[in-house]
Amino acid sequence: MPSMTAPVLDLSGVTKRYPGAEGPLPVLSSVSLCLAAGETLALTGESGSGKSTLLHLAGGLDAPDEGRVTLMGHDLAALNDAGRAKVRGRHAGLIFQQFNLVPSLTVAANVAIQARLAGRHDPALDSRLIDRLGLSDLTARYPEQLSGGQQQRVAIARALAARPDVILADEPTGNLDEATGDAVLDLLLDLVTETGAGLLMVTHSERLAARLSRRLSLSRGRLEAS
Amino acid sequence: MRILALLLAFLAGPALSQGFAGLGTQAEGFAVPARDPVFDFPADHGAHPAYRIEWWYLTATLTGEDGQDYGVQWTLFRSALAPRTAPGWEAPQLWMGHAGLTTATQHFSAERLGRGGIGQAGVTAMPFEAWIDDWSMRSTARTGEDALSALSLTARGGEFSYALDLNATGPLVFHGDEGYSVKSAEGQASYYYSQPFYEVTGTLSLPGGEVAVTGNAWLDREWSSQPLSESQDGWDWFSLQFADGARMMGFGLRDRAGGVFTSATWIAPDGTETAYGDGALRLTPLALTEVAGRDVPTEWQVELPARGVDIVTRPLNPRSWMNTSFAYWEGPIRFEGSHAGRGYLEMTGYE
Amino acid sequence: MVGTAVSSLFSHWRRNPLQLAMLWLGLALATALWSGVQAINAEARTSYAEAAAALGQDSLSRLVAQDGGAVPIRDYLALRRAGYLVSPVITGEIRDEAGRLRIIGIDPLTAPQEAGAPGLGGNTDLAAFFTAPGLLLMTEATAEGALPAVLPRIVIAEGVPPAAALTDIGTASRLLGQEEPSYLIVAPAQPAGLPPLAEATSLLLVAPETSGDVARLTDSFHLNLTAFGLLSFGVGLFIVHAAIGLAFEQRRATFRTLRALGLPLRSLMIALALEMTLMALIAGGIGIVLGYLVAAALMPGVAATLRGLYGAEVAGGLSFDPQWALSAMGITLLGAGAAAAQAMIRTGRMPLLAPAQPRAWAQASDRAMRRQGLAALAFFGVAVVIGGLGGGLLAGFALLGALLLGAALALPVVLAFALGIFARGARGPFAEWLFADSRQQLPALSLALMALLLALAANVGVSTMVGSFRTTFTGWLDQRLAAELYVSTADEAEGLRLQRFLDDRADAVLPIISAETRLFDLPAEIFGIVDHATYREAWPLLTSAPGAWDAVFAGEAVLVNEQLARRQGLSAGDTVPLAPGLNLPVAGVYSDYGNPSGQAIVGMDLFRTTFPEARADDFAIRVAPEDAPALATALREEFGLPDTAVRNQAQIKRFSLEVFENTFRVTGALNVLTLGVAALALLTSLLTLSSLRLPQVAPVWALGVARGRLARAEVWRLLLLSALTFLLALPVGLVLAWVLLAVVNVEAFGWRLPMQVFPADWLRLLLLALLAAGLAAALPALRLSHMAPARLLQVFSQER
Incomplete structure (x- = not known):
């Protein structure tokens, strides 16, 4: 288990621009943030404030124009696609609003896929997670046969099965009704606490953000304390 | 062509003893030689299709104008697949010609095959001619004389040819019992007579040019349907000319078990013949020569005590190898010892 | 890692077996048709080589009379x-x-x-x-x-x-x-x-004979087959392309997810390449087996063709050659690679974070459409230039290739134009939507429609050629086989007795006498004919000088067949060296189908003096048609002739037509197979589209159009597109037929035939094409009409 003091994720002076009709539009401007192990951080902001972009940069899905992103001590900017993919697969668990399950794989295979890609598959952990997330009766099903809440629980299991050091969640309950969303979030927070991983969650819901240990707000590409 | 190899298994002759030992017993439908033959000439100089095999076999010991020794062989074999003749392409009678020319350093051989019905090869008794393609043995005898008493002989190979005129100075000679020649203890036999008294003049064409030659020649006529005993796998045949004009023919048929069945004919200068049965003639190989990948005895001690003959023969060319479909050794020899002279040696069945 | 990636990629095929079947079927069919043709060619060439080597013909000189x-x-x-x-x-x-x-x-x-x-x-x-x-x-x-x-x-x-x-x-x-x-x-x-x-x-x-006259004569025939094999292979690749495109499109999200979960792009590409290779190996294996079966099934027909047309003996059976199988596999891998290349490149370039909306994978802009139109014009230009330069079998095939490619590229442009016109004339919002939507779909469907176009054009072209040939050939047989009876005799004596016997029983006895010789250093036959109205009136002359027959019967001129005339560029008045010291002017050229060799006809007297050794064993007998059966019986009885030695006109015609039918049986079979492959290409493309088009269809459904109506509209749309494609294929096919008749056939067989059109065949082909399109559209339409509303609703509730 990583030390409580060492940051699992460190962004410093990160700037990202997207091409626009009248020159590059800054999406993020000099954003710095730090996430410690076991810490849960909510990132809020209006649509287009740059929340998802920040999460993508944190996971190495994209590269910043300026600044540094350090994931478990790896400077992502210094790595190529293959290097970033490896660090991501090994250290980060991603949870998306649209679940992004592999439609041709069963629940069990979906849960295992990231851990297997990272070469650290632990079947015992899989079954514990499946059990814990209440998916035991669904392991042979395919994603299209699941409800939204069930699909997101599979996505959470998939992220945790790879024993990540940080969970990056992008509106994980955004496609779920309130009751389901609350239940899913409860599970996610419990499991994060149990594993000691850090959690960076993007949400537009103040209510959900309040349940996390820390909270930052983005507005027009800049961080605001809240 | 494998057809040829198989075909030749049926062509039984003194030159080709190897590989058809079993034929001796199968004479179904074919006529078999009988004792006390009565020959009818000139008809018997021609072909006998009712018999399985037959040959006209001529060997000549020659001396060139250059003083060198030469040897010439001319043979026409007939082999019957069935005891009948047929006109046209059908071929119950197959013909094979062999021609050899030996010098001290070289030996040439050639072979021709043909079928009888269309006239490519054959033998006619009146007038006498034995031929295959452009090879020919044609009678030039005057009317009233034996057809074989004078012959004109030609043959052509890839690198050589020859044309010889032959004139006999003595009569035909009949081997064995009046021409009934026994070949084994079991009684296999053939009709066998010779004309051993030819004087020869003619021309040899060699790669180096033409050579005029003179000398002596010996013609064998033999036909049968069961040439060899099952256990015999080869033979050694000698024809010898002595200084006083006498001749001698002798052969040994080698048994697979190691025994030899011998036979000899002593021919006085006037043609009077004396036959000697098995055992009278002794043949002892003295020296081997490796020819075509096998060891062949090319020097012999030949003994016929009844005639005081004890001689050693040496070949003109120890590599007188007939490179024909069924190969054998055939070449001129000289001999010394109790007598001196020239002759011809044929050896078959050495593998 | 790559192993995990490959296994998750393969899970897609387990979940979509129909797609897998399409991919395999396309690849296997492409391989089968191409390799089948290759096997036939190889077998025939082996036979020629064996025949040429028989008795050392390829190394030994011969003496002939x-x-x-x-x-x-x-x-x-x-x-x-x-x-x-x-x-x-x-x-x-x-x-x-x-x-x-x-x-x-x-x-x-x-x-x-x-x-x-x-x-x-x-x-x-x-x-x-x-x-x-x-x-x-x-x-x-x-x-x-x-x-x-x-x-x-x-x-x-x-x-x-x-x-x-x-x-x-x-x-x-x-x-x-x-x-x-x-x-x-x-x-x-x-x-x-x-x-x-x-x-x-x-x-x-x-x-x-170093190269063998037979090999030279039959070269064109095999080139013909090869061209068809290539066409089939191309059409098969359309299916492969569609199936691969579909599989990649449907897995775009999966690719992105896998990359997000830590799979490097490079590993993903390796996994995809491995997947495609494995698919190609399996499908290629199936294709090779199929190809062998196709070849074995066609081989007797090919052998009959080669024998009937060229007198070339080819074994009716087929031997398996590992080298052939290997080269077929190589072609399959290359073809699969070519078909997958576009999808692979797109996957490689796909940004990890692009909005994951489904979109047609071949969405083409107006600019792309314009580019395609220009390319089509360029190909047509090349075709015209080649056609203008003319000459040569290869040029003929190059012309065909340019023409077909140009037509294929022009198809989407033409269809877009036509749909635009329809859209302007459309009444009602649904029809307007339908035409607009059809236009939008064109790029996605165009590859399959191009395959259909090629197959239809080939079909029109080949059937026009075969039909023209059949009509001409039948008419020619009627002229040429004017005599009522044809008799073969065993030898000259029997021939003479026959002539005496017939003296007062028949109107005329025409000896059929010929000598094999060489004209212009190629094997040829010279016939001698007697002066008779049968020739003067019925013999099919293509061109002739005035008084041609008189000159021929006087021994002053010669008639040559079309093959010889074309090969040597002979026309009336040119001189032909017939024999040493015998040079005669050409009096006319006659058509002579079913025979690739040169032939000449001279008067009987001249023939007799030039070829004194030749014997007439066959005779044509002119007699009143009603007396022919009785005379045939009399001949059989009088001369003890077997049935086969006395034949009537009808028997000979039937035999000749059999040879003819055999000649084009293989072509016909390949033709049908190609059309079938095109229908499959359509089906695959539609299946691809039906899943991708939900976002377009769902809103229309939501706006109140019933699923059944939408499904019917899908079918009608494809029928319309197919009919339009057929309309374009028709002129292309006719040009194809013209090229086949005027260029390829002249080179391949040495004769040129007047082109005839068979509109009834076109109608049948149109119905066949519509049937194929209807069947192809039926499955996706059925799916749509039975689709659970929930599936349609998902379009609104979730973006993929």
Whole structure:
């Protein structure tokens, strides 16, 4: 288990621009943030404030124009696609609003896929997670046969099965009704606490953000304390 | 062509003893030689299709104008697949010609095959001619004389040819019992007579040019349907000319078990013949020569005590190898010892 | 990691077996048609080589009679007795109701080693081989074929040419009723001291056939087949392209997810390449088996064609050649690679974070459409230039290729234009939406429609050519086979007796007499004819000088067939060297279908003096048609002739038409297969589209259009597109037919046929195309009409 003091994720002076009709539009401007192990951080902001972009940069899905992103001590900017993919697969668990399950794989295979890609598959952990997330009766099903809440629980299991050091969640309950969303979030927070991983969650819901240990707000590409 | 190899298994002759030992017993439908033959000439100089095999076999010991020794062989074999003749392409009678020319350093051989019905090869008794393609043995005898008493002989190979005129100075000679020649203890036999008294003049064409030659020649006529005993796998045949004009023919048929069945004919200068049965003639190989990948005895001690003959023969060319479909050794020899002279040696069945 | 990636990629095929079947089917069909054609060609070429090598024809000179007849035995014997090493061969064909067999009679006693006559088995009875009734040596395949009823004992032997028996010359002589050798083989080494062979005989010394006239004649036929194989392969690749495109499109989200979960792009690409290779290997394997079956099924037809058309003997069976299988596999891998390349490149370039909305994978902008139109124009330009330069089989095929490619590229442009016109005329919002939506779909459907276009155009072209040929050929047969009866006699004496017998029973007896010779250094036949109205009135002349027949019968001019005239560029007045010292002007050119060789006709008197050795064994008999059956019976009884020796006009026509039908059976079969493949390509594309188009269809459904109506509209739309495609395919097919008739056939067969059109065939083809399109559209439409509303609703509730 990583030390409580060492940051699992460190962004410093990160700037990202997207091409626009009248020159590059800054999406993020000099954003710095730090996430410690076991810490849960909510990132809020209006649509287009740059929340998802920040999460993508944190996971190495994209590269910043300026600044540094350090994931478990790896400077992502210094790595190529293959290097970033490896660090991501090994250290980060991603949870998306649209679940992004592999439609041709069963629940069990979906849960295992990231851990297997990272070469650290632990079947015992899989079954514990499946059990814990209440998916035991669904392991042979395919994603299209699941409800939204069930699909997101599979996505959470998939992220945790790879024993990540940080969970990056992008509106994980955004496609779920309130009751389901609350239940899913409860599970996610419990499991994060149990594993000691850090959690960076993007949400537009103040209510959900309040349940996390820390909270930052983005507005027009800049961080605001809240 | 494998057809040829198989075909030749049926062509039984003194030159080709190897590989058809079993034929001796199968004479179904074919006529078999009988004792006390009565020959009818000139008809018997021609072909006998009712018999399985037959040959006209001529060997000549020659001396060139250059003083060198030469040897010439001319043979026409007939082999019957069935005891009948047929006109046209059908071929119950197959013909094979062999021609050899030996010098001290070289030996040439050639072979021709043909079928009888269309006239490519054959033998006619009146007038006498034995031929295959452009090879020919044609009678030039005057009317009233034996057809074989004078012959004109030609043959052509890839690198050589020859044309010889032959004139006999003595009569035909009949081997064995009046021409009934026994070949084994079991009684296999053939009709066998010779004309051993030819004087020869003619021309040899060699790669180096033409050579005029003179000398002596010996013609064998033999036909049968069961040439060899099952256990015999080869033979050694000698024809010898002595200084006083006498001749001698002798052969040994080698048994697979190691025994030899011998036979000899002593021919006085006037043609009077004396036959000697098995055992009278002794043949002892003295020296081997490796020819075509096998060891062949090319020097012999030949003994016929009844005639005081004890001689050693040496070949003109120890590599007188007939490179024909069924190969054998055939070449001129000289001999010394109790007598001196020239002759011809044929050896078959050495593998 | 790659292993995990490959297994998760493969899970897609387990979940979508239909797609997998399409991919395999497309690849397997493409491989099968291409490799099948290759197998046929290879087998035929092997047969030619074997035939050419038979009796050392490819290495040994021959002696033949000046007049093309048999070599007199006395000439053979004279050569042997002069010392020359020549060996006789009697060869010919025996035929009865049960079958046919070429007999090659050799003389093993004199045949030179180089003739390489195959050996007899160890236990073959030599006495039986050399004496009556003899033995026949043939391959197992020949022995299993249709053989004449009464034959000597058969011995199986390797290395005998197909459809032929090797035997002793004596046996051949008896079977063929021919005493004299057909020709003599000359041993390469002759004995010392002989004058050159050419000085020793009046026989003609013919040099060894190095390339083989047959191979040269049949080259064009095989090029023809190859072109069809290539076309089929191309059409098959359309399916592969569609299936791969679909599979990649549907897995875009999965690719992105896998990359997000830590799979590097490079590993993903390796996994995809491995996947495609494995697919290609499996499908290629299936294709090779199918190809072998296709080839084996077509081989008898090909053999019949080659025999009927060129007189080339080809084994009816097919032997398996690993080299062929390997090259077929190579082609499959290349083809799959080409088909997958676009999808692979797009996947490689796909940004990890692009909005994951489904979109048509070949969405083309107006600019792309314009580019395609220009490319099509360029191809048409090339076709026109090639057509203008003209000449040559390769140019003909290049012209066809440019034409078909241009038409394929022009198709989307033309369809977009047509749909635009329809849209302007459309009434009601649904129809407007339908046409607009159709236009949007065009890029995605266009590949499949191009495949359909190619198949339809090929079909129109080939059926027009075959139809034109059939009509012309039938009419030509009617002219050419004017006599009521045709009689074959065994020898000259019987022929003479026949003529006497018929003197007062028939209106005319026309001897059919010919000599094989060489004209312009290629094998050719010269016929002699007697002056009779049958020729003057009925013989089909293409061009003729005034008084042509008078000049021919006077021995002052010659008629040549179209093949010879085209090959040598002869027209009336040009001089033809017929024999040493005999040069005659061309009086006319006659059509002569079903025969690739040169032919000439001279008057009988001239023929007799030029070829005194030639004999007339066959006769055409003119008699009142109603008397023909009685006369035929009388001839059979009087001369003891077998049924096969006396034939009436109808029998000969039937036989000739059979040869003709066989000639194009293979072409027809490939044609049908190609159309089937195109229909499959359509089906695959529609299946691809049906899942991708939900976002477009769902809103229309939500706005109140019933699923059933939407499904019917899908079917109608495809029927409309297919009909439009057919309309474009029609002119392309007609140009294709013209090229086939005016360029390719002239090169391949040596004759040119007037083009005729068969609109009834077009209608049938249109219905066939609509049926194919309807079937292809039915499955996706059925799916749509039964689709659970929830699936449609998902479009609104979730973006993928």
